[in-house]
Structure formats: structure tokens, C-alpha cells
Amino acid sequence: MHDLKPSSSLVANLIAKAHSNHQPLFPTLEITQICNLACKHCYNFDRTKQATPNNQQEHMSSAQIENAIEQLRDLGALWINLSGGEPLTHPDILRFVNKASECHLIPRLKTNGLLFDEAMAERLKRAGLKGLDVSIYGASEETYEKFTKRPGKEKAFNALKIAKEKGFDISASIIIHKLNLSELSQMISQCQKLGVKFQLSDEITERYDKSPGARDYEIDGNDMKMLLSSEHGQLFKYKNHEQGLQCSCAKTVIGIGFDGSVYPCIGAPILAGNIKEQALAEIWKNSPVFSKIRNLRKEDFKSCNTCDFIDHCNRSSGGIYANTGDYCGCDSKTLEFSRIRSMLSNNQS
Amino acid sequence: MNPKVKSDISWQRIGTEVLIMDTTYLKQAHSLNSTAALVWQHLNGKNSPKQLASILSEEFEIDESSALNDVEALLERFRKLQLIEG
Ligand code: SF4
Numbered sequence A: 001m002h003d004l005k006p007s008s009s010l011v012a013n014l015i016a017k018a019h020s021n022h023q024p025l026f027p028t029l030e031i032t033q034i035c036n037l038a039c040k041h042c043y044n045f046d047r048t049k050q051a052t053p054n055n056q057q058e059h060m061s062s063a064q065i066e067n068a069i070e071q072l073r074d075l076g077a078l079w080i081n082l083s084g085g086e087p088l089t090h091p092d093i094l095r096f097v098n099k100a101s102e103c104h105l106i107p108r109l110k111t112n113g114l115l116f117d118e119a120m121a122e123r124l125k126r127a128g129l130k131g132l133d134v135s136i137y138g139a140s141e142e143t144y145e146k147f148t149k150r151p152g153k154e155k156a157f158n159a160l161k162i163a164k165e166k167g168f169d170i171s172a173s174i175i176i177h178k179l180n181l182s183e184l185s186q187m188i189s190q191c192q193k194l195g196v197k198f199q200l201s202d203e204i205t206e207r208y209d210k211s212p213g214a215r216d217y218e219i220d221g222n223d224m225k226m227l228l229s230s231e232h233g234q235l236f237k238y239k240n241h242e243q244g245l246q247c248s249c250a251k252t253v254i255g256i257g258f259d260g261s262v263y264p265c266i267g268a269p270i271l272a273g274n275i276k277e278q279a280l281a282e283i284w285k286n287s288p289v290f291s292k293i294r295n296l297r298k299e300d301f302k303s304c305n306t307c308d309f310i311d312h313c314n315r316s317s318g319g320i321y322a323n324t325g326d327y328c329g330c331d332s333k334t335l336e337f338s339r340i341r342s343m344l345s346n347n348q349s
Numbered sequence B: 001m002n003p004k005v006k007s008d009i010s011w012q013r014i015g016t017e018v019l020i021m022d023t024t025y026l027k028q029a030h031s032l033n034s035t036a037a038l039v040w041q042h043l044n045g046k047n048s049p050k051q052l053a054s055i056l057s058e059e060f061e062i063d064e065s066s067a068l069n070d071v072e073a074l075l076e077r078f079r080k081l082q083l084i085e086g
């Protein structure tokens, strides 16, 4: 008997095989850019200035989204993340979940949870949804609203509660930023009270449309030092035992944007093609962007090869690319956080 | 009714194997070797056990009667694991 965690040996062995075969087991599909929040850090575009785009011409149609799900299945997907914008704002969300389920995929939603009430949970369950990742931006309504421009904290935690009761596989994604640092313990304890697992993310990148301001509330080195020496310090330590530099981009991971753009990962905005113009299998097989990433070697990460902090670096090539335009490079935040982790670890040993 | 993978069982081919993620019934993961994977991929409600056996015997060059035994044993296992209907 083998449990369902990707880390269980049977599943991990097969994921490793898919990695070497370049089989995209874990796609993310953005089904819309429309959202009911206006988070400061949103990588789509500056929602505090622009209204949500209503450009349905650029958005994939529902038929194109269904077709993308089928193509992902044929290409080798097993899990599928439906994201946005806010995926629950899409009027055809149930249709997409149902399609993914019919294709024998494991559909998950990346959501802010505000539209996830009892009735929606029931409908999604019937459509075949298996899991949710709910973004959490604060432990108080005030902080939440400062960051997202609308109230929603109660609803987000309520979504976690309902999802737990309905038996979905759930995870709270706690996004750490300057405004909610002092509420970290509360956010964690609220998740624990609900019996919900959580993950922490301090990764905030430049916007894909290059508009300024996304990183205004990004935490800095002093914040990281404080976090590392806090009661939650353990959660921010990172040991890169194998000095790994590569990730799963274009191997087991692929991203498809709301307009059909195809990326090596939804967090790495390097355009490889568009499924409105070309078959996904063709892009996956023949795109020079993907071949280049798959053929990268350790030597190609030049600054990393001489870096003293590699043992404590959790680099994200996609995030670094979004911030600097260099997929194999480094950015100031990654360097600073790795240096701080390394320094503290040396002081402790 | 011919055997068919249940609609709420998630699975995918990986190389010559199949990874099955039963997130609904027994909440277990299973892997199938290439022989079982071939049978699994044809469990679409259109193929009878006999037809499955002939697919197997053609692909792996084994005689039809031992292929049918293998198919029956596999179907039994899949039924016990609540992965198929029919
Ligand atoms: S919830 Fe997500 S998509 Fe919506 S504004 Fe916030 S970051 Fe952007």
C-alpha cells in the first residue's frame, strides 16, 4: 500500500522518471486574469491602478481552455492547477474542473477563497475537484485589506474551514510581506486550529507587464534575520544539501497563461509559444526556450559556481528571471537571504 | 458490461508504467508494470476480457489462454482495489 503524497517512494520514483523523460505531470493553467482582489504584489498587472481587463479577445475562450486541458492530458499531465486571476470568478469554472476530472486528472484550485462558500464547495466537489491552495494575506481584516484593497480575511479562513469539512486536500499559502510580518504567528495558529497544513512564501516578483510597485512590500534582509531568530525560525532555514540549482521548469512543470501563452512554469514568464497558434505537443517538443532550459548544466549558472552561500540558497530561476531577465543569474534578494542564512548557520555551529 | 476504469480514478502513463492515484476510494497510489499498464489503458468499457487478452498476447507474444488468465487475475485485483467497474 502506498500513500498519495508525492514524497512517498512509489510516487517519488515515478515523478523522477517523468522528470528525466520531460513529462509535464504538474501543469498550471491560468483560466482568467479577472480577480475580485487587487493585491499589491499581484504579478499579473497593477490592479490598484487598472481595472481588471475585460479583454475577452485576449483571454482563451472556454472551448480553448477545455482543449488545453485535453492537450495537457495527452502530453502527460496528472495533477492540474487551475489558477488566475481568481479562478472562481470564471463562469465556467465547474465545466473546467469537470473536464479535468473526466480526463482522469487531479484538479486543484489556486484561489483567494472569497467565493468559496458551502454551495460552491458542493458543486466543485461534484465536478471532481480534489484540492485547493488558499492564499492568506493577513490574520486581521485590517492588514488583509491594506494589502488586497478589499476585505476578505474572514472569508479566506472560512474557505479553509469549509474545504476541510468537505474533505478536500487543502493547503494555506501564507504570503509574507512587510504588512503582515507581525501577524505571522496568528496566521499560523489560525491554520493549525483549523487543522490545515500551510506553506510560507516570501517570493514576490516584478509584474509580468513590468508595471512598477509589486515589490513595495517585499520583506528585506532585516526582516529575514528577525524571522530566522523568531519562534518560527526553523521554517525559514534552508539547506541546499546537493547544491542544486535547477528546478522542474519545462521538465515536469509547464505553465499556460490566460491568453494561451506557454511558459516553462507559470512563475517563469519566458514565452515558448501560444496554444492558440500551435499544438501544445509541438511547443513542448520543439520550442528552443524549452530545449535551452532542459540542456542547462551546472556550469551555466556562472555566479552560483563561485558563490559562498550556495549551501543555503533556495533560488527560484523563474523568480530571478522575472526580476532580472536572467534565468541562470541571481538577484539581490536571493543573494542577501542566502548570505544571512549561511551567516547564522555558521554562527550557530 | 465490459470493464472500465472508474471516472473518478486519476492516472497517467509514465514511460511504460502507469501511476494510479486513487484519491476517492481507498486513497492509495499504485503503479503498474508494462503488462498491466497495457491492459489498464484499454479498460474503456469497449473491450471484453477476451479482447484484452488478444491485445496482450499480440503485444507480448504470449498465447491467448495464458493472456486471458493474466487479464482475469488483473481485473480481479483492480476490482478489489475499487479501481474499475464492470
Ligand atoms: S488574489 Fe491573486 S490574482 Fe487576485 S489580486 Fe491577489 S495575487 Fe492577484
Ligand code: SF4
Pocket: A303, A304, A305, A307, A308, A309, A310, A313, A314, A315, A329, A330, A331, A334, A335, A336, A338, A339
Ligand atoms: S545566492 Fe545567488 S549566486 Fe549564490 S547560489 Fe544562490 S542564486 Fe546562485
